[in-house]
Amino acid sequence: MLLLAFDTATPAVTAAIGETTPDGAFTLRAGASSVDARRHGELLTPTIQDLLTESGLVLGDLDHIAVGIGPGPYTGLRVGLATGHALADALGIPCHGVTTLDTLAFATKRTGPFLGLTDARRKEVFWARYDDHLTRVGEVRVDRPAEIDTEGLPLIGDGARMYAEALGVDGQGAEALEPLLPDAAAMAELALRRLHAGLPLPEPAPLYLRRPDAVEPGAPKKVRQWVK
Numbered sequence: 331m332l333l334l335a336f337d338t339a340t341p342a343v344t345a346a347i348g349e350t351t352p353d354g355a356f357t358l359r360a361g362a363s364s365v366d367a368r369r370h371g372e373l374l375t376p377t378i379q380d381l382l383t384e385s386g387l388v389l390g391d392l393d394h395i396a397v398g399i400g401p402g403p404y405t406g407l408r409v410g411l412a413t414g415h416a417l418a419d420a421l422g423i424p425c426h427g428v429t430t431l432d433t434l435a436f437a438t439k440r441t442g443p444f445l446g447l448t449d450a451r452r453k454e455v456f457w458a459r460y461d462d463h464l465t466r467v468g469e470v471r472v473d474r475p476a477e478i479d480t481e482g483l484p485l486i487g488d489g490a491r492m493y494a495e496a497l498g499v500d501g502q503g504a505e506a507l508e509p510l511l512p513d514a515a516a517m518a519e520l521a522l523r524r525l526h527a528g529l530p531l532p533e534p535a536p537l538y539l540r541r542p543d544a545v546e547p548g549a550p551k552k553v554r555q556w557v558k
Contacts, residue, residue: 331525332359332391334381334417335518337398338374338410339430340448340488341367342511345377347385347392348518354526359385361515370406374413389421396521398512399427400537401470403451407536414534427532428521430512431470434487435460437509437516445480447489447497448511455489456539472539486510 336345346361360381364373382388397414400407418425431446438444440463447457450472457478459467475493485499488510499507509516524531 331393331522332387333394333396333518333522333525334378334392335396335428335514335521336374336378336410336413337428337430337433337512337514337517338370338406339398339400339402339404340406340511341365341404342513343370343373343377343406344512344514344517345374345381346514346518347381347387348515348522350522350526354523356519356522358515358518359387361513361518363511363513365511367404367406370404370409374409378413389417392417392421392423394423394521394525395421395425395534396428396517396531397425397534398430398433398517399532399535400430401450401456401472401539402430402448411534411536418534425534426521426525427534428517429466429470429532429537431456431458431487432466433512433514433517433520434509435466436463436520437513438463438486440484442484443481444484444486445478445490447475447485447487447493449489449492450539455493457487457489459483470537470539 331350333348342365344363347359349357395414395418397410414425434446447455450456458470475496490507
């Protein structure tokens with residue numbers, strides 16, 4: 331089973347091709363990541379093509395698509411989702427969603443509780459609590475860092491690095507907070523693991539936790555005309 335995974339919900343543009351054998355063994359065929367919050371649309375398609383070339387595959391060889399659904403404040407989130415739907419429709423294969431924080435958590439391989447945090451802008455973070463790298467406790471939330479009860483647990487993610495002082499981890503080395511951004515290699519393995527086990531994956535739809543910054547303008551104000 332061959333799966334193409336990619337995530338553009340953070341400043342990272344990350345993509346990977348993974349494969350599982352009938353017994354569920356995972357192999358990473360190719361993977362690449364770059365960090366550029368302003369060029370998701372320019373980087374994603376060439377990255378996918380490079381991975382196919384590197385792995386000796388063509389799009390028609392793929393069996394599944396997995397795309398990061400966020401949450402993420404970047405317009406790049408829509409780039410990934412639109413690309414995922416377009417490829418799946420053109421190839422006639424399923425498109426699955428993967429929560430971005432779940433990808434971040436899975437890459438840690440931690441066996442104990444921790445919190446994952448990513449930047450949500452507006453001096454807030456998206457965050458979730460995990461019992462281990464596979465088990466999220468509750469839903470993903472968005473809050474100001476100072477309002478989060480970390481319970482003294484280890485923290486991971488770029489959100490933890492950005493607000494280390496407010497979260498009480500100031501002075502902690504960056505390596506202790508890694509991974510900072512999602513890696514599609516972990517995402518591909520997580521998605522294939524769940525598919526092999528017959529477990530559900532989220533719908534490939536954006537996970538929004540608050541209203542967007544841009545809103546439709548209201549009705550124009552009436553202007554009273556004075557008549558002499």
